[in-house]
Amino acid sequence: GVELDPQVLIISFMTLVIMLGSSVISPVLPLLAQEFGVSYAGAGVLVSAFAMGRIPSDFIGGALVDRVSPRLVASSGAALVALSAALSALAPSFSALLWYRLIGGVGSALFTITAMAFLARTVAPQRMGQAMGFYQSMLLLGVSFGPSVGGLAASLAHSLRAPFWVMALLSLAVTLIGFRWIGEFPTTPAGPHTSVSAQTSARAALASLLHDQTFGFVCVLTFLIFAIRSSTQLNLMPLFAQEELGLSESGIGMVQSLCSLANFFVLWHAGRLLDRIGRRRVTLPALWVTALVLLAFPWATTLPRLIGVSVAFGVVLGYLAPAPAAIIADLAPQGAIGTVMGLYRTAGDIGLLFGPAVVGWVAGHLGFGAAFAGAAGCTILVAALGLSMRETLTSRQVTTEVLPAVEVEEASS
Template identity: 35%
Template sequence: MRGRWSVRERLLGSSGLPREVYVLGLIAFCVAVGFGVLVPVLPVFARAFGVDNFAVGAVVSAFAAMRLLTSPFCGRLIDTFGERTVMATGIFVVALSSGVAGVSQSYGQLLVLRGVGGVGSAMFTVSATTLLLTSVETGLRGRAAGFSQAGFLLGGMAGPAIGGLLAAISLTAPFFFYAGTLAVAGAVGLVLLRTRSERLDTTAVPVVPFRQVLGDKRYQAACVTNLAQGWTSFGVRSTLIPVLVVEVLDRPPSWTGIAFACAAVAQTLAVGPVGRFVDTVGRRPAMIAGGTIAGLAILAVPFAPTIWLLIAALCLYGVAAAFLGTAPAASVGDAAGGRGGTAVAVFSMCSDVGAIVGPLVAGWLADTFSYPAAFAVGAVLLLGAAATSARMPPTVAGTAEVASADLR
């Protein structure tokens, strides 16, 4: 069988991945292209209404806040309507709200519309992650999560560059482009994904009580890591770096797109080997390495004297993010037994908490103290996540079972 791998499987470094993984990767690409387009312009667009860095952070937080409030209900929606329907509906909600946000006449309108988009984003994220974890066995979860992440990365690689070009024309054009790519992603999900009954016999998939999952050290480490990533990626990276590029390094907004695109290339090149590493070497070393490297890289960003050194630091952060975007999701699947919308929702909510509080705190620290102080908090959280991951059992997924006593 290994001697007959297709070209696609050789490139992915895995075989036996189900159809859902490939479709979710395609959907992730469409979503990420649109989201990436907004990255260089959203903070600048908000600043155009005459607000300070704290208010800019609030725009990012509004999206995450509604994700957080909506996520607890997503498990029940998935049980009632299925992952495919909930995911497509969520994507269409984000598409509509983003298109309307592009014609906002005030800061208040922009804030509300970004919040509405957060509702749809929660529906998409929880349903897509649940579908991914129920579609693969333990020994393939790292590679499946890596393939899905690759879709986001390829979109993220193209999105900021496109956003930078569109920003040169108009600050509102990226919003409409985002709405269009999301509409395509929702259509792909409805047409190509199978329903739950078509995919598997759900009674054959073990269900682990959430109370038991919550006491699992693997799940605890995954949640802490997701919190740190949400804080750093949304609170520091997406909120302050665009402003840092324009106001400190005196570069146009298009350079933010270039910098983020370079980081996405680095992360994309790393995600294939990282997926195999997570499945063969283990989740624990991947999460320790990812948290440590990411923390040190983000700490160096505000001290970069030139745009090129800033890009180098972001590329290093991108490599670390490949670990942090793959291993925690696989760990959640290991702890929850591949099912459990509640476990996935809480895992997603941890990132949202970081994405809500992070932009506000980072903006306040930048306004009150300095940019290095804002970045330092994110670094401390990432290093703390690495320390929490060190408590995980060192078992390699798919090679041995860990005794219950070792997980708690």
């Protein structure tokens, strides 16, 4: 069975609620943009505004978590999301809505970074894969159920703005839970002298980490995972299903849900596997299989085939997705966990921002086959890069048991 620390459960539950809140508005965003008389591209900008708010805040939030109380950063983040949702519900114009979405992105980044830094800081390395797997499964659950809750709220209240109020209430609940339940970071068990030199040694460890090949690879891998998930599952696959198979919105929604469900069901096993056989042995095979599944998409011209390939895509992403977070947690030096998590999330959010645009452009100009092949090609390149990656699980596990202070040297070696 899986034994998880109560703090992991609380953080994961809060993430579920905040992600539920953030995705509640996804069905109404494009419609609201049209209500303001904006084009499809304008509606796309509305989605990107959230990511634009996140990218600079990832790094700033990470640095904050290392210096300020995690309880304060997480609660402030959730409060900003609540504020952004309430303001969006009352937005008088499209430009105002854009600014409010940007604020939401900042809040979302602050909350997410704190949650991940907290897990990296409090969970033992031998349990990190499981903790990250569970955390991501809760995140996914929130993202998956949000749109249906939002659609329901909009139709019950006969208003496109109703989902924003749902989001505001959910985020407010998380703000209060965070203030009440999030603890402080455990102090590093390396004696009283660390406080003076902690910042300096963390900085030195961070500098050496930036020259670490494995760390560089994980940032590239994170960029790829975010780019491929957003461009394929949320962009290419729906367009392909509509144009090649003539699927309706509800049909597309069903295929997407099956993909997310498959993803959800393997995350637990993926986390346990990461802890049992190591990060490298899970990551590299998952990358090669991802490339194969992407190449199979253009062949999926009937509904059963499309469902099969989409489910396979969900499964293989489920094995791939928790790996980077676990590796980052292995590598991060004690005093700079937030900063390192910030770098990791920045790589992902940049992928989220550019992936759909680039892949969408290729699909529009060169066709679906080229777009899927291009995504597969990028995956193969990253898999080849990954051959130089070292295993990060064992190196830290051995030393942490004996002397936690060795972590910084471990990370920099």
